[in-house]
Amino acid sequence: MPEGHTIHRLAAHHHAVLGGAQVVATSPQGRFTAGAARLTGATLAATEAYGKHLLHHYQGGPGGGILHVHLGLYGTVADGPGQPPAPVGQIRLRLVGGPAATAGAAARQHWLDLRGPAACELLTEAEADALRDRLGADPLRDDADPDTAGGRIRRSARPLGALLLDQTIVAGVGLVYATEVLFRAGIAPTMPGRRLTADQWQRIWADLVTLMRIGVRRGRIDTVRDEHLPEAMGRAPRNDRHGGEVYVYRRAGQPCLCCGATVAAGVLAARNTYWCPTCQPG
Known part of the structure; x- marks a missing residue:
């Protein structure tokens, strides 16, 4: 989708x-x-x-x-x-x-x-x-209300990975952005929303705004920082129909680009999810 x-x-x-x-x-x-x-x-x-x-x-x-x-x-x-x-x-x-x-x-x-x-x-x-x-707050709209979205997340016992995919809380975020923004924040997708701090949510929201605006400009999802790009690391570019460079999405069994640990995969709220057990401790 x-x-x-x-x-x-x-x-x-x-x-x-x-x-x-x-x-x-x-x-x-x-x-x-x-x-x-x-x-x-x-x-x-x-x-x-x-x-x-x-x-x-x-x-x-x-x-x-x-x-x-x-x-x-x-x-x-x-x-x-x-x-x-x-x-x-x-x-x-x-x-x-x-x-x-x-x-x-x-x-x-x-x-x-x-x-x-x-x-x-x-x-x-x-x-x-x-x-x-x-609908919830859309990171690409000027009328978005991240405070209301963050408040709903921080009052919930549901896993963060599922909350970010709930379109009544955050609109427009799909599995790729939800997976990647949590990796970039160093937070496991299984962490309950009520454990998220206000400061952590502000950083996640700001990152979503930045990443999704890049997606609008480029027409693909790129979430990897410059130091982890293929040319910087001497690795082959990602070859996937979704395009773009990502950290953990659909990279199960491969080494984490940051720490080298094996990227894990599981099912969360009936959706596949991916994370690095080292970079995103539970």
Whole structure:
């Protein structure tokens, strides 16, 4: 499942290629036909990311409203300039926008295809507010409230690794960021939240903000400090479909980049987790 930095990148990109344009919306798959009809002729006024949720704000047209997308485990988005290709596979929503989109010309158009999302729906303003209210603090948003998130964590007996993945507490953080930020803090993922100090939470939050902003810029998750990069250590770069350089995520059985101990793995809250027993003592 994409983590929050990916959704923020999508929001910015979609605004860049379709913002201010009227769109023609279709549902080749047929599961969003009514919603597509409401969007056709509306103008994309703004885009927004909150945690792992993507929101398109439309104005005008027959219905307009707010398009809410959650990619979930299997959702993907593809886009490109010009005339869209013939639909292939299960496309839930296709958007075509640009100065000439409604006239059917290809010049200056841009298309966007959404496949396999966990959620694709139109919301009212009140429903979008309710969605935001259900989510925790997003490290990539200026309106984030880390104090409330930290307070909830520090009152809980649940393991820190599970608390950081709870989207009602911290929105947008997935398994990679949760795993890596705890390694960088020297804290075991199994430590109960109530043992976390206020100072430790402030450092974790600041690190999340920094790391996730790097993720937005680079389009991948990099958590390794300069002194532990491949070129600094004389080691081979990481070869993994998730990309980026990390300390412990999916490195079970390999040596820790900091101390050389064997990276451990286990299951926490029904999710795989990784840690260094030496650098992150329980």
